Amino acid sequence: MNKTNYRVVFPTLLVILFFETSYAQTTSDTNTIMSRLILVAIIVLLFGFILLIAEKLLQIQAMRSGEKDISAYSIFPQIRNWFHKKPNAYVRDAPIHYLKQGYDLPLNGEPEQQILESTVSRYAINAMDFRGLPPIPKVIVTPGQEVLAGDVLFFDKNNPQVVIVAPVSGEVIEVNRGEKRAISTVVLLADKSIRYKPFLPFDLGTATREQIVNYMCEAGVWPMIIERPFGTIANTHQAPKNIFISCFDSAPLAPDLNFVVRGKETEFQKGLDVLNKLTGGKVHLGLDASGTQPPSEAFTSSFGVEKHWFAGKHPTGNVGIQIHHIDSIKKGHRVWTLGVQEVISIGALFLRQRHEADRLLSIGGSSFLTTGYIKTYIGASLADLTANRVKENSRLISGDVFSGLQETPQGYSHYFNDQISAIPEGNHETLFGWALPRIMPTVSGVFPNKILGDIKFDADTNTNGEPRAFVMTGQYEPMLPMDIYPQLLMKAIITKDIDRMEGLGIQELAEEDIALCEFACTSKQPLQSLLREGLNMIHSES
């Protein structure tokens, strides 16, 4: 139903209402007015009821004819649409998913668009970054051994095809083992200039899906694909329903992916071509419709993919949120997700037959003296990256401040992260901290900065209160642009009710999606670890 129709229907209704009431007012008795009003209300309700049924019939018909987005088939005005800002010109006429839930945390220390010089000599691959890898992967390198970029470091014992390779060439200097001899990290001392292990040329046009999978596994780019719902390494035997790539990162201090992809347009497109061959479904790109600048040509002009525009606050840029609005994950379905830089690595493999693990990492946060981007490789040493750049008493985070991992200054950036954040530690007491009007990051209206307007924060890591039982309700929903009840889901996880978890949509979520709810939680509940607990429960059931 188009807009003109309801623009006729509603004024007509208003006119009827107006005349009816003005007629009623000519009789002075209040009771008559009352009964007239009630009569009108009943008529309007009846009329609305008929319209409602008509709309449902229309939508049922639309669904039968295979239409996915039935919200377009509505008799009622989508009043919400009237209040949207005019879409940015670069979107043209493409439909936009407007997501009103979410929150953009304004932090100081946005990464500037400059390349910082940095010499990183150590790199490490952390086996814990790969979900679904058994606790003790088979390590085939020993300390002292020389490797090329692309040489195997360790592999999955259950599926030896899936190998994790060296991101750089150099010498293996440490194989660190954690509890029960599970390996935690393999550390490499990198060569000054990287030597690559050459792989055989590959003709993408004539290759079968199996050949492509084997080639990608051999070259070690396979673990770059994450399979949802559980966030594991992608299954080599089973094609995913769809593949999703988010082309913007909405997290605080996140890298600008348009900047990241600059100069890598060919690799990105090649990567998309490869992915297209791996799925029976489609490759979906999520594009940012709320930026002031149009997204990079690499994204908007890519072909062979479905593009979807999203406008909204964080976590709109999370691929999980985009999946929910494009083609949500149903029980038993598997989809794959990749980051932009992972797609580039895959593209580079097929273009130049070598494992290129370059990463442009963004350096941001109020604890950094200088912010910007650093060209490096997967698993770069934080000590080298942040040398002389970070203030005292700060926390280093590989990833964003919501869902990143805390790292020691001797740590390494994690496999899938393209961002290093540093914020002050909040390990200090505050006198009457719970009562004083302070300037603090918040989504509630309790702090004075809500009135003062947009303020950028030097937010620290203090919990700002103690953990409590769930008391407030309706706090998580405005933080998660999905048709999901996060708080009830969390309660289902606590009570280990697997049917309820699945029914409430746990398979659509990952930690990063729920992180903003955890930020907003009055009761300081650990939602991300709870969610993972629930996902693990379901994973071990299936």
Added chain:
Amino acid sequence: MAFIDKIKQLEPDKKKSPFLHTVYDGLFTFLYQPATVNKGGVHVRDGIDLKRTMAMVVLAMQLCYIFGTYNIGHQHFLALGIHEGYFEAIHLKVLFGLTKMLPIWIVTHVVGLGVEFYFAYKKGHAIEEGFLVTGALIPLIMPPDIPLWILAIAVAFAVLFAKEAFGGTGMNIWNIALVARVFVFFAYPGEISGDNSWVAGLDFTNGQVTTDYGGSGWVMGLFDKLWASLGWTTFGPEGVVVDGFSGATPLALAAHGGWEAVTQKYSPSELWWGVIPGSIGETSKPLIIIGALMLIIMRIASWRIMLSMVLGCALTGMLFNAWGFNAYMNVPWIYHFYMGSFFFAMAFMATDPVTASATNTGKWIYGFGIGVVGMIVRVMNPAYPEGWMLAILFMNSFAPLIDYFIVESNMKKRLSRV
């Protein structure tokens, strides 16, 4: 920092004296926001915590406290037929109000916090802030002359059976403050219903109604000396109530004679501003609305519940108007907002997040249900003059059911997409 180090030295050993440690922890976290940092999960957290949330709710009630204190005194002097002007002898009215309000407040907190501290120590976790709000609400919904021992029993009953029995803060099914009130209501109906409970400091036992300052007469005597030296008006000797005085609340009047009977005694603006007999904190509508707006702006209370409750009440009122079976049903629906404690129930009672529906759709149904049920109890039930307490407790019981159906439909929708 020197001061905080001294406080930290006082920390008792948790194993040796757990109760002392619980108390220390409660007091320390009251003084200082602790230095704990986020581990695993998010690295930055919202500045809001339960302490601040609860403190803000208590803050939103402060106007009701101030006005309630004044109104206790004002009603008392109205009954005596002296100092009838609103601004006359404010010092006497406030002092008299305080002699009623302070003991109620103190007893509520001593009993309630005592139970709370004990259970926190028994369970070995920190003292939760839930009672801050409950303890602030209870004095406001009691009649000013409530005997303190009844109050103490009611508070202990509510905290023990409505809260701790269910597992403490966040786990209760019914609003704790209302359970305290409903306890008094059913166990000691004489103290909280009828025409004689709402004006404080009067003795109805003899044929002639006289003033009765009870145990706090010495306070009046003490201050009278002070005021006499300043040349201000004093309480003077105990007086006699004016002829024809009735402490009937508007609701009691409306139940018998409809709106006519109410307006004979109170003007609509008196009803609106709250210079009428009633529970301590619920009479002044504008001040409650200010509190409600505060809570909405701070996003602590749900505007959905408040709005749907207003809608439910208005619609039921309109229906009754259309029905018009008796005088009470003919009270214009808009005036139902002027009488009784609708706004107080809406702002502070129905919006309790623990006992309300957890889903947004559920909140609409829940609030609307309270509006409808409360009006039905108020108008159609001859035994209970006011309905919100029972309506809220009733809908509290149904809130989990409402949520259950909403969640089921969400789950069904998701599973049908397979």
